[in-house]
Amino acid sequence: MELFRSVNVDWLGKKWYFLGFSLIFSIAGIVSMSMHWAKIGSPVPLGVDFRGGTQIQVQFNQSPDINKIRQAMDASGIRDSSIQPIRNVDQASSNDVLISLPEQTNESSLDAGREQIMDALRAHYDSTLGTQNIRNVTVVGPTVGRQLEKQAGLATLYSMAGMLVYLWFRFQLIYGVAAVVACFHDTLITVGFFALTNQEISLTVIAAILTLIGYSMNDTIVVFDRIRENLRLSRREALPDVVNRSINQTLSRTVLTSGLTFITVLSLYVFGGQVLRGFSFALVVGILIGTYSSIAVAAPMLVAWQDWRASKGKDVVLPAAKRPKVG
Amino acid sequence: MKKNLKGRIALIIAVLVIFIYGIFGTPSGLSGSALLGSITKRIHLGLDLQGGAHLILQVQVIEAVSAETDDAAGRIQQDLKAAKLTYSQVIKPDPKKPETIAVQGIAPGKATDVRSILDSKYSNEYDVSGGTDNNFTLTMKPSVEQALEKKTVQQAIETIRDRVDTLGVSEPVIQEYGLGDNQILVELPGVEDLDRVKSLIQETARLEIHPVVGGPFGDEQAALASVGGAVPPDQMMIHGSGALATGSDADSVYILQRVPVVAGSDFRSADPGTSENGLRDVRFTLTNEAGDKFYEYTSGNVGKAMAVVLGGRVREVANIKSAIRDSGEIEGSFSTDEVEALSKMLRTGALPASLIYLEDRTVGASLGADSIKEGVTAAVVGVLLVMGFMLIYYRGSGINADLALFLNLVILLGFMGFSGATLTLPGIAGVILTIGMGVDSNVLIFERIREEVRAGKAPSAAVEQGFAHAWVTIIDTHVTTIVSAAILFLFGTGPVKGFAVTLTFGLAANLFTAVYVSRVIFEAHLNKLQPGELVSI
Numbered sequence: 003m004e005l006f007r008s009v010n011v012d013w014l015g016k017k018w019y020f021l022g023f024s025l026i027f028s029i030a031g032i033v034s035m036s037m038h039w040a041k042i043g044s045p046v047p048l049g050v051d052f053r054g055g056t057q058i059q060v061q062f063n064q065s066p067d068i069n070k071i072r073q074a075m076d077a078s079g080i081r082d083s084s085i086q087p088i089r090n091v092d093q094a095s096s097n098d099v100l101i102s103l104p105e106q107t108n109e110s111s112l113d114a115g116r117e118q119i120m121d122a123l124r125a126h127y128d129s130t131l132g133t134q135n136i137r138n139v140t141v142v143g144p145t146v147g148r149q150l151e152k153q154a155g156l157a158t159l160y161s162m163a164g165m166l167v168y169l170w171f172r173f174q175l176i177y178g179v180a181a182v183v184a185c186f187h188d189t190l191i192t193v194g195f196f197a198l199t200n201q202e203i204s205l206t207v208i209a210a211i212l213t214l215i216g217y218s219m220n221d222t223i224v225v226f227d228r229i230r231e232n233l234r235l236s237r238r239e240a241l242p243d244v245v246n247r248s249i250n251q252t253l254s255r256t257v258l259t260s261g262l263t264f265i266t267v268l269s270l271y272v273f274g275g276q277v278l279r280g281f282s283f284a285l286v287v288g289i290l291i292g293t294y295s296s297i298a299v300a301a302p303m304l305v306a307w308q309d310w311r312a313s314k315g316k317d318v319v320l321p322a323a324k325r326p327k328v329g
Numbered sequence: 330m331k332k333n334l335k336g337r338i339a340l341i342i343a344v345l346v347i348f349i350y351g352i353f354g355t356p357s358g359l360s361g362s363a364l365l366g367s368i369t370k371r372i373h374l375g376l377d378l379q380g381g382a383h384l385i386l387q388v389q390v391i392e393a394v395s396a397e398t399d400d401a402a403g404r405i406q407q408d409l410k411a412a413k414l415t416y417s418q419v420i421k422p423d424p425k426k427p428e429t430i431a432v433q434g435i436a437p438g439k440a441t442d443v444r445s446i447l448d449s450k451y452s453n454e455y456d457v458s459g460g461t462d463n464n465f466t467l468t469m470k471p472s473v474e475q476a477l478e479k480k481t482v483q484q485a486i487e488t489i490r491d492r493v494d495t496l497g498v499s500e501p502v503i504q505e506y507g508l509g510d511n512q513i514l515v516e517l518p519g520v521e522d523l524d525r526v527k528s529l530i531q532e533t534a535r536l537e538i539h540p541v542v543g544g545p546f547g548d549e550q551a552a553l554a555s556v557g558g559a560v561p562p563d564q565m566m567i568h569g570s571g572a573l574a575t576g577s578d579a580d581s582v583y584i585l586q587r588v589p590v591v592a593g594s595d596f597r598s599a600d601p602g603t604s605e606n607g608l609r610d611v612r613f614t615l616t617n618e619a620g621d622k623f624y625e626y627t628s629g630n631v632g633k634a635m636a637v638v639l640g641g642r643v644r645e646v647a648n649i650k651s652a653i654r655d656s657g658e659i660e661g662s663f664s665t666d667e668v669e670a671l672s673k674m675l676r677t678g679a680l681p682a683s684l685i686y687l688e689d690r691t692v693g694a695s696l697g698a699d700s701i702k703e704g705v706t707a708a709v710v711g712v713l714l715v716m717g718f719m720l721i722y723y724r725g726s727g728i729n730a731d732l733a734l735f736l737n738l739v740i741l742l743g744f745m746g747f748s749g750a751t752l753t754l755p756g757i758a759g760v761i762l763t764i765g766m767g768v769d770s771n772v773l774i775f776e777r778i779r780e781e782v783r784a785g786k787a788p789s790a791a792v793e794q795g796f797a798h799a800w801v802t803i804i805d806t807h808v809t810t811i812v813s814a815a816i817l818f819l820f821g822t823g824p825v826k827g828f829a830v831t832l833t834f835g836l837a838a839n840l841f842t843a844v845y846v847s848r849v850i851f852e853a854h855l856n857k858l859q860p861g862e863l864v865s866i
């Protein structure tokens with residue numbers, strides 16, 4: 003079976019559409035992030051890992067009544083708690099509820115949150131609740147939250163820098179730059195999706211974003227490798243033609259691999275449970291965007307850069323023929 | 330031209346056998362449950378999968394510094410007295426700067442004598458300054474302070490380990506965490522009832538015996554009034570239970586000398602017992618050095634009161650009846666549990682400083698079990714979909730890819746078994762992602778072979794060229810992914826680290842399976858081809 007046999011698409015001819023598409027999603031993401039920024043002081047809703055606070059997942063014996071739980075919290079004077087039911091994608095309902103308290107300003111009161119919540123639930127909602135009903139407790143103090151935030155940011159930066167250096171060493175600097183711009187584009191849009199859909203970014207989501215950077219880089223490298231190979235073979239061909247041909251030659255692989263990875267990630271999203279929800283969501287979005295960006299962002303950047311150098315009268319660095327002047 | 334593949338096939342089978350051993354070890358039986366049992370024994374599950382508690386604590390090292398300077402202040406006073414040099418007071422002027430000691434009001438003209446004592450005995454640990462206005466200031470050297478802080482954290486780790494060991498938790502992790510912020514990571518698999526554990530770990534049980542200046546008072550105002558409105562720098566105000574003998578809970582306040590006569594690390598042994606009055610008590614023995622100090626103090630202060638301070642509260646006040654050297658008992662309104670716990674803590678050593686919790690995560694065993702179930706379901710569904718697709722799309726070569734993928738998973742899991750690396754829920758996600766990304770190598774190779782076949786190459790040449798061209802790309806893609814996984818490993822914590830581990834080893838194994846193993850299978854297939862027949866791809 004073969005899906006793509008001798009495809010011949012002029013990808014670079016569609017660069018304005020690509021640019022438009024990327025801009026729409028990037029800007030939508032940025033707008034949504036600034037709205038979040040204005041409201042909560044961070045561009046995306048942060049999970050308890052980063053924002054600090056108490057989060058407790060309780061499994062009730064029967065299907066829980068969110069309003070009654072809220073009343074129980076109010077009756078015990080617990081303010082600013084957020085209560086949300088959680089269930090798997092493949093479940094219609096579940097008995098699990100996630101109750102969060104906002105950040106405590108000092109570490110010594112960290113422990114109080116969990117006790118308060120359980121006491122409130124026992125006193126005003128269901129007196130049979132015990133430790134066996136507590137599925138998960140996360141209490142993060144402000145110090146650790148800030149540390150993690152810094153670490154996550156640094157990890158993302160280092161990861162991109164590491165790849166830039168590797169590509170510089172294996173190809174040329176411009177390839178590295180183009181690939182990193184594509185990765186940045188993917189990260190921006192993926193994080194933008196979290197802002198748009200109002201989902202929390204947790205530590206595992208950061209792991210997913212780093213994976214996605216690696217994955218998007220993979221895709222880009224496959225195309226770049228082919229461009230490099232074709233440049234060696236046909237030095238007389240114009241760069242845009244070489245790039246188009248390289249994309250077309252690798253298209254079948256690109257679509258297959260992305261498709262297969264997408265299948266595995268989708269199965270993770272559907273069956274992997276709620277703990278990994280954010281993680282698999284980031285990958286589901288990221289794999290689509292990552293595949294798109296290697297064709298629509300990274301490769302056109304190589305050509306655009308070449309054109310820019312040519313227009314300045316500088317030497318071409320990518321050894322293909324100059325583009326014939328039109329007219 | 331047929332290639333001899335026996336050596337290579339033998340290598341592949343050997344690898345397969347070794348890593349299957351890595352997964353199962355030597356199973357107790359061949360039934361499903363016996364195999365499952367041996368897997369769980371071989372592969373470490375992270376806290377998020379087996380349930381348990383993850384704590385990050387911070388050691389309040391400033392307290393250890395303060396205790397050290399308290400002790401030094403006491404020694405300075407003794408030294409000055411021994412040298413018959415008068416002074417008005419040796420104090421720590423600023424509670425916020427526990428590393429500073431001030432010697433104030435020394436006799437005019439004796440500054441040089443005082444200086445030479447301070448220089449000869451304290452200049453290793455302290456920077457001595459002043460002297461012009463009959464005052465000296467000693468500031469602990471930063472290097473000494475750092476070493477002390479480091480030692481304090483190490484001591485705290487050892488103490489926590491001793492205490493956790495008494496709980497019988499299997500394979501706890503207790504180690505320094507973060508970069509120089511005096512943090513400790515404690516991981517307790519299988520522990521769900523955190524309250525008991527936390528109070529056990531956190532109990533500073535800094536048992537100290539302080540001379541009593543005044544008290545008991547009914548409240549803080551009365552206590553303050555007794556010292557003229559403000560507590561002098563060398564004294565402190567501490568709460569205690571009202572009538573200690575009767576065990577009433579009423580508040581009472583004492584004014585004590587800040588410098589203890591006996592402190593936490595001075596105890597050699599401690600056992601629970603019953604006193605002459607029939608009350609529960611803790612019998613303790615002091616170290617020789619502390620015994621001498623205690624004897625010196627008690628012999629000179631017969632009839633005066635001493636307070637036993639535990640966990641920041643006065644637990645007992647006793648009058649010194651006669652000189653005590655190295656053994657004594659602490660009697661009070663203790664419960665049996667308290668006496669047991671107190672003895673245990675004195676034996677295992679008190680924490681050198683108190684701890685605060687920065688983070689605490691508990692995963693219930695039921696959520697862990699659900700996570701395993703969900704993770705495994707997702708993995709199985711993912712693998713089956715991918716394998717099925719490869720079979721349909723690449724026909725004969727699909728079998729090749731599927732075998733390689735299977736071996737990839739075996740090596741990855743076997744490696745987890747051998748290395749003792751921890752499998753976390755994100756780690757399972759890493760396994761699933763390895764399936765998707767691992768199959769990429771096969772796709773790259775197969776697509777390339779198809780291209781070569783299309784270009785009219787003979788089967789063996791097409792396979793040869795396909796592998797050669799794809800190899801370059803595969804190296805580049807693997808290296809970049811491993812770079813990002815390595816950075817995750819360096820920066821991530823617990824579960825996320827587990828993800829980096831499985832992804833890295835999955836991809837490393839993939840280099841072997843998708844390139845070497847696949848190649849051998851292709852060669853075997855080529856050996857069987859009749860002249861003119863095409864590769865099934």
